Amino acid sequence: MPMPEIQAIVANFPVGSFESYTPVEVGLIHKTYRVETNTGTFCLQGLHPKLATDEILADYKVVTGFLAERDFPAPRLVETSTGAAAWDDEDETRWRMTTWLSGKTYNAIQSEDMAVSAASMLGRFHAVMDELDYTFQTKHPLHQTRYHLECMQKAAEKYQASPWFEKVKGMIEEVEEVLPTLLLPTLPQRVVHGDPKISNILFDDDLQACAVIDLDTCCRHSVLVDLGDAVRSWCREGSEDEEKELALPWFAAMMKGYAQGGLRLTAEELAWLPKAGRLITLELSARFLADTLEDSYFGWDQSRYSSRREHNFARAKGMIHLARDMQTHQGRIEEIVAEYFTPV
Known part of the structure; x- marks a missing residue:
């Protein structure tokens, strides 16, 4: 996806000024991007329609909030500037943002x-x-x-x-x-x-x-x-x-x-x-x-x-x-x- 489009999506979240983005290739379902702003690093996802329902987004908010309260290492939901769990674009794709966690992903166990x-x-x-x-x-x-x-x-x-x-x-x-x-x-x-x-x-x-x-x-x-x-x-x-x-x-x-x-x-x-x-x-x-x-x-x-x-x-x-x-x-x-x- 071109940078101007990503930048326009990021503008709907209270994360500061957009600086750069990188596509994340791991995963079979969502479109995922690492986003850098002047306030930090975030994960932006264009959700697959089957996993973008209001119900799933509500569950996600509860789960991530609960894990945050228990200080468990997991993503934290970043709500939109209007307090929604996701932002809908004109093509009806729902975009969700979370905190970015440091660490590496692997497709196979190494040891x-x-x-x-x-x-x-x-x-x-x-x-x-x-x-x-x-x-x-x-x-x-x-x-x-x-x-x-x-x-x-x-x-x-x-x-x-x-x-x-x-x-x-x-x-x-x-x-x-x-x-x-x-x-x-x-x-x-x-x-x-x-x-x-x-x-x-x-x-x-x-x-x-x-x-x-x-x-x-x-x-x-x-x-x-x-x-x-x-x-x-x-x-x-x-x-x-x-x-x-x-x-x-x-x-x-x-x-x-x-x-x-x-x-x-x-x-x-x-x-x-x-x-x-x-x-x-x-x-x-x-x-x-x-x-x-x-x-x-x-x-x-x-x-x-x-x-x-x-x-x-x-x-x-x-x-x-x-x-x-x-x-x-x-x-x-x-x-x-x-x-x-x-x-x-």
Whole structure:
């Protein structure tokens, strides 16, 4: 986006005089910019329409305000000059501004110590948010597994004439067979991050976790959806569009870190924890497969792929490969969970 347009957007927030901006490439959904003004550094985001509702913005304001009160390292919302949570441009894009946090983002775990630190930070987040007395307003909570499964099935029915359908048919059938066996029972509903991929945790120069970001997907759910997504995101080498195996040493490090700093889990939660990584991995597979056909949601890397569909196809293959490998190591995963956790 040209500088004059960014400058005009920034003028709607009480952050001083605009000086410069830099696009931030990390992330699949929002358009994100680092903005420098004469008063400091800020994060400006053009929100994806599905994550820009009044309800989600209200939830974001409550969550970030609560974390600020508890001095937890996370972004602080910067309201517009009129006191709104976001500013709407003439194209109906909603722009949100927050404080900028120092730290680095990574797309993959670099060491076992890094996994321990990240899991401890996620555990601290869960423990702090467990004190929040608030009814979330969002109508778009993540990790609604049955819903994503149904969306994939509807896309498959709608796009059977698409040349992409034959490419994804076998993967769709595999997800349809396995994913229903992993659906969680009724478990304690806690405040979760909703998208704790490793790039949503900031690290210092020593690879120690120093902050949690991207808080617009917080809601109440089983804490296992966060832990499962962390297993999927953290416990493998490479990016999610590569066919990589589960890194068991990193999984063990993650369990160690969370057990040190996180919530005490019930016996039933611990019984389902070993399956949580595979659950979320196949849930995301279903979403990538649906978008391979629909071509409407996820961002994509134009420097490496010719289309959104092609990138989503590679992502789906990578996630299904990972889920298969998790299944082969299920016994060892259960042993590691039992090693670090005892039920409440």
